[in-house]
Amino acid sequence: MDILRLEAVTKRFGGIVACKDISFGIPEGRIMGLIGPNGAGKTTIFNLITGVYSLTAGRIYFRGADITRLRPDELVALGIARTFQNIRLFRNLTVLDNVRIAVDRNLPYSFGAALARLPSVLSKERAVYRQATEYLAALGLSGRAGDRADSLPYGLQRKLEIARALALKPKLLLLDEPAAGMNPEESAELARLIRRIHGEFGLTTLLIEHHMDVVMELCEQIYVLNFGVKLAEGDAETVQGNPDVLRAYLGEGYKRAGN
Amino acid sequence: MLSYISGIITFSLIYVIAAVGLAIFTGFTGLFSLGHAAFFAIGAYTAGILTYFYDVNFWLALASGGAMSGLVGILIGYPTLKAKLRSDYFAIATLGFGEAVRVLLENLEITQGARGLPGIPAETTLPVAAGVTVIVLWVARNFVHSRYGRAAVAVREDFVAAEMMGINLFQVRLLSLVFSAICGGVAGGLFAHYVSFIQPSMFTSYLSTQLTASVVAGGMGSITGPAVATVIFIAIPEVLRVASMWRLVAYGLLLVAIMVFRPQGLLGFRELSWAGVKRWLTLGKAAGQGRG
Numbered sequence A: 001m002d003i004l005r006l007e008a009v010t011k012r013f014g015g016i017v018a019c020k021d022i023s024f025g026i027p028e029g030r031i032m033g034l035i036g037p038n039g040a041g042k043t044t045i046f047n048l049i050t051g052v053y054s055l056t057a058g059r060i061y062f063r064g065a066d067i068t069r070l071r072p073d074e075l076v077a078l079g080i081a082r083t084f085q086n087i088r089l090f091r092n093l094t095v096l097d098n099v100r101i102a103v104d105r106n107l108p109y110s111f112g113a114a115l116a117r118l119p120s121v122l123s124k125e126r127a128v129y130r131q132a133t134e135y136l137a138a139l140g141l142s143g144r145a146g147d148r149a150d151s152l153p154y155g156l157q158r159k160l161e162i163a164r165a166l167a168l169k170p171k172l173l174l175l176d177e178p179a180a181g182m183n184p185e186e187s188a189e190l191a192r193l194i195r196r197i198h199g200e201f202g203l204t205t206l207l208i209e210h211h212m213d214v215v216m217e218l219c220e221q222i223y224v225l226n227f228g229v230k231l232a233e234g235d236a237e238t239v240q241g242n243p244d245v246l247r248a249y250l251g252e253g254y255k256r257a258g259n
Numbered sequence B: 001m002l003s004y005i006s007g008i009i010t011f012s013l014i015y016v017i018a019a020v021g022l023a024i025f026t027g028f029t030g031l032f033s034l035g036h037a038a039f040f041a042i043g044a045y046t047a048g049i050l051t052y053f054y055d056v057n058f059w060l061a062l063a064s065g066g067a068m069s070g071l072v073g074i075l076i077g078y079p080t081l082k083a084k085l086r087s088d089y090f091a092i093a094t095l096g097f098g099e100a101v102r103v104l105l106e107n108l109e110i111t112q113g114a115r116g117l118p119g120i121p122a123e124t125t126l127p128v129a130a131g132v133t134v135i136v137l138w139v140a141r142n143f144v145h146s147r148y149g150r151a152a153v154a155v156r157e158d159f160v161a162a163e164m165m166g167i168n169l170f171q172v173r174l175l176s177l178v179f180s181a182i183c184g185g186v187a188g189g190l191f192a193h194y195v196s197f198i199q200p201s202m203f204t205s206y207l208s209t210q211l212t213a214s215v216v217a218g219g220m221g222s223i224t225g226p227a228v229a230t231v232i233f234i235a236i237p238e239v240l241r242v243a244s245m246w247r248l249v250a251y252g253l254l255l256v257a258i259m260v261f262r263p264q265g266l267l268g269f270r271e272l273s274w275a276g277v278k279r280w281l282t283l284g285k286a287a288g289q290g291r292g
Ligand SMILES: Nc1ncnc2c1ncn2[C@@H]1O[C@H](COP(=O)(O)OP(=O)(O)OP(=O)(O)O)[C@@H](O)[C@H]1O
Pocket: A013, A016, A017, A018, A036, A037, A038, A039, A040, A041, A042, A043, A044, A045, A085
């Protein structure tokens, strides 16, 4: 069964149609790729799924329930988490606190208890600390727990975003260009990491990525966007052999070479 | 002399309570309230009316003042925070709220309008003010070190990311505002029972501005910073009663100087602690020895 379904999703910004009539589903437990040239509408789709933008038209279903009009925090509660293409850590806070803020959701206590700092709060706080350090360890960030988030190099900031998203205990994880700015070696290591956490945490993963080696390595299924519309859909081989896809990417490559 | 000094301290502590409350809202969620004098006034009038007209026990009256302010905090916070007003529009809404409350106090029967309430029992002694201050500081610290404090900071840092961490923006902002309103109300109740006479003109936007300035100058995201700044900015000049025009000039200059030389405020994102004070003192000593 599909854990997530988009039905005829359209988003318009004034005159720009960022995505038009997009429909696809992700079977539970799969890693699916969402690719396309710059400005194709990939991040917009993430923003629609996570409630950051509201849809112009269409519906989105998560585990069969209509989630089209829900707020981001409600979607998180249902089990959707994401990372951001333009990293959005809490930059002035420590690495540990960034993850703690996510873990807090799993160990709630009341406002009154917090103000009186009851013993139950203290034990929950200890559990929050413990869980947060576990997520940091899972992403290899233990040594940096006390550092300010914005003091980390880019690669580690992206990993911290993943740690933070995992700490929300999601069922569906959306990764927006996690390998951006990485060299082939680093992105290969990241691909292994994504595969590991995907299995370890029992996730369904939707991945936006420009590094084709990462996409081809990880994704059983790929959806290709161009100028906000579907260009192709299928497994890695089908997509790679599709002449429209080649043309879209060649065109982009040509433009880049021209710069 | 002794009573004069204890008076200064009591007066300072009252404002510290209000400023710490505001620090929890503005310093931690990043939203500016320019109408906080209204919460102070509501607490002052509620508590004052209860003891003056109804002979209610002082502590009960104080708690009622805080509760009434908190309730009004919900009433004003619900529509403005639910509507997710942009922060500048929110500030303007609170400014309007502050003025509206003052006008209301001037025109109600029970508040005796502009004449005010004379002869409220002088129950706020130094130990009373000190005791309440300690409790408020303790509770404020507990807030900061809880999931609610962390959520507020996350909202201030990046509210889109905070929402993606499962944080309900509205809930976090409203809880902070209500907490802050209660502190303001309690401070107002103490004030009424310290000066024994209250009238609406004591609670103008000038007071709101002073409180906000103390929070900004003391440092966003800090509790002790605004507490210290309040003593410098509000309590000391108020008690010294320098010619009022020069007081305003000095106040403005000091504020500008802090913003120029220390834009993060005296203690931005940090707290005053014994360890920190000791470190600072030993550094000073080391420097002194170096010079000698
Ligand atoms: N908030 C917005 N307001 C107006 N236009 C927007 C907004 N967000 C996205 N767009 C437009 O929508 C289109 C798709 O943008 P989007 O960010 O989804 O592309 P993308 O596929 O993620 O590209 P990239 O690979 O560069 O990240 C672009 O033309 C962009 O300018």
